[in-house]
Amino acid sequence: MKAILGSPLGAGAVLALAWLVLVPLLHVPPLILPSLPAIIRDALSVWPALAAGFLRTLLETVLGFVLGAALGVGCGVAFAYARWLERAILPLFVASQTVPVIAFGAIVVIWFGNTLLEKVMIAFYLTFFPVTVNTIRGLRSSDPERLALLRSFGASGWQRFVKLALPSAAPVIIIGLKLGISLSLAGAIVGEWFGATVGLGVMLLQSLYDEQTARVWVLIIACGLLGALLNGAISLAERRFVWWRPA
């Protein structure tokens, strides 16, 4: 029972049912919470724009995430094996994360132009840090006794890395990737607020200016679906690459 409720699909179905029943029953005013049929009607009325926006935001999020994850894993490996590098650069990474980059999206627009790249850069900037930190932590967590065993059998440094350090780091890296993808999505959405024309973030902004509560809910649900989809993709990768761990 709990497993069904805890899965995004099950949770969505239960919430939709509660929404369908409770809103007419309690006479909730539409300004607070429109009824589910009204929201579905609104979604259908803007269907092409919604689908295009969904795909656009998905593309920005995934591109930013892939770049950020690649840099994060790369830096994480470098830092885990070269302490001096970590000492020198990691503090800069930490400081970089206190900058609310989504707050000065306007300047990012000046740097990269009002293009796809601007949103990708914001998503990238938010992704790389959690991935870096988790990669370092994961790589440092491998069991020293197993490491000694591999060494006594004459395993080379590369073999120790591929056969032991990386697999034992994988679950922790996955946690970083999950954090990264949700931040990446938030970055892409906010990045669209600074003059983009296509995307879920743009539509969200327009619905606010027009005070269309139903449209706001359509977009909240669309953002939630996108988030669940991306998270699901990472979970799938987790099951494929960290198969020895019960999910």
Add this chain to the structure above:
Amino acid sequence: MRLWATVLPPCAAILVLLAVWQAATTGFRVPDYILPDPLAIIGTIGSSAGSLGSALGVTVEEAMLGFAIGAGIAILLAILMVLVPPVETALVPVVVALNAVPAVAFVPLALIWFGLGIWSKVGIAALSVNLVVLLNALGGLKAPDAAAIDLLRSYGARPLGVLWRLRLPAAMPAIVTGLRIGLSRSTIAVIVAEMLGAYTGIGQIIYQSTAQVDYLTVWAAVLVAVIASLLLYAVLVVIDRKLVWWS
């Protein structure tokens, strides 16, 4: 002594970064709209200290209120969910669904519901803090193993006794981790909400200065926000040491 060892390297790294930044911007004559030099930004902070200060006061107040409300509700809910399992079953779908949606997607809704004053920002901050703390607290409260709980029970401890003597202390490190993540999220959430609609606040200053092409003030506001969130973070680290003194 150990405090200095942890504080000094990052401070040195930041000073080096500022020096390189200053040298590069003056050396290459980078125009202000691309990247102003640090001294000019600090000068702007000095000359508009009054307006930045009062805006920062509002932003910090909103973030703190939201943080306190969100964290308070989260910890109470987590305790309730552990003591009364049906509550957990009922709330799991809501938590799963809310967790999939990036908090920034709720900003328009908060503005429509609570208006342009402080409460829309407090609401968004509370929401973004709430989920992190709730999930961490829940994980922590469930961490003690069954044998330890049975031991306490066999000595006649009631559920509340088990909660107070075993579960809460065991959950403390996880809760504090959640609070730490939540704190940085709450300031960013408030700034983002202020950019979309507010009477004052750091986010509103960023938005207005961007519209007036006054990028020095944008940078000044961002820098002030960074310093403020670093200070808040330091406060939380101190609280962490007090609450989880045994680690």
